[in-house]
Amino acid sequence: MVQIPLESQQKEAEIISEVLLKAASEPEFRNELIKDPDIILEQYDVSPSAKLIIRRSIIDLTQ
Numbered sequence: 001m002v003q004i005p006l007e008s009q010q011k012e013a014e015i016i017s018e019v020l021l022k023a024a025s026e027p028e029f030r031n032e033l034i035k036d037p038d039i040i041l042e043q044y045d046v047s048p049s050a051k052l053i054i055r056r057s058i059i060d061l062t063q
Helices: 006-025 027-035 037-041 048-062
Strands: none
Touching: 006 027, 006 048, 027 037, 027 048, 037 048
16 A cells, blocks of 8 residues: 555545535535535645545535
């Protein structure tokens, strides 16, 4: 398994939190994230695993 430096992990956690908070508070952003997550998530400089966390969290919100 690849080790990610702690600073990078913290930055990714902040971005994940930022995206999820924005999705929770802005219906238009949330709808776009649900409809086409690739387009939205390509705007964020995070790892594929961070993007997966966001996708799974959004799926949880819609169920």
